[in-house]
Amino acid sequence: MHADRTNRTILLILALVLVAAGGLGGAASFGVFGSGFQRRSLTDNVVADYVGRNGSWLWPVVAVVALVLVLLCLRWLLVILFSTDRTGDLVVSAEGPGRTILLSDAVTRAVTEEIESYSGVSSAGARVIGDPDDFELVVTATVENSADLSAVRQRIETEALAHARAALDDPGLPIQLDLTVTTARSARVS
Structure with a gap:
């Protein structure tokens, strides 16, 4: 795994996710997803309602996903810190x-x-x-x-x-x- 290529790939994916989120937010403000969604307040706490209804299974899934992300980040850091393209003997x-x-x-x-x-x-x-x-x-x-x-x-x-x-x-x-x-x-x- 080459560290520069991995960095570029991860940053590109993150940029695409953020651009997509911004695009979806802009589309929602113009009523693309319906007038009910367009009139919804930004401070409506839909996430808290969802977590309250599904907390029994949601938190273990969040913990597993967080653990996987921590392990991937740790691997990424190790590759960046200790990888080299130099050859040996x-x-x-x-x-x-x-x-x-x-x-x-x-x-x-x-x-x-x-x-x-x-x-x-x-x-x-x-x-x-x-x-x-x-x-x-x-x-x-x-x-x-x-x-x-x-x-x-x-x-x-x-x-x-x-x-x-x-x-x-x-x-x-x-x-x-x-x-x-x-x-x-x-x-x-x-």
């Missing part, structure tokens, strides 16, 4: 009698340090996302506005990303490269 070579395992942090650290050493790059970051069998490398770099952006991009693609693909023994490794331009100058001496 990467199996580089499964051929032969043994296999080579590479820590994803080692790959991301190496890519980040190499890109940060390039002239014109202020900062960089990388992460490996997806399943250990089907992963993707996401690289971000902040480039100084005085640097030649196309040259920096070309160098990142032909050197750092090529080195990552070679280290992971996957020439077709999907890589997402995001470049941001900043006006701040790097404090490093290149």
Whole structure:
């Protein structure tokens, strides 16, 4: 379960329910549901009358529904707090009698340090996302506005990303490269 997708879905459902309630209230005020409903006072306590007549079975049902909602909210919070799309250890070579395992942090650290050493790059970051069998490398770099952006991009693609693909023994490794331009100058001496 992806937390962002879940948040959007729940908020969309809540918005649709609220829009529908507002629409029904507006329709009732125009007499769509009959003139008796239109003349009814907003402060009529229809709910209290209903609860008073059906309280013997209504309160246990309300308690069960509330418990289910609490459990769903708790699950939602746990997914938001502890979910990650990052992958664990990467199996580089499964051929032969043994296999080579590479820590994803080692790959991301190496890519980040190499890109940060390039002239014109202020900062960089990388992460490996997806399943250990089907992963993707996401690289971000902040480039100084005085640097030649196309040259920096070309160098990142032909050197750092090529080195990552070679280290992971996957020439077709999907890589997402995001470049941001900043006006701040790097404090490093290149």
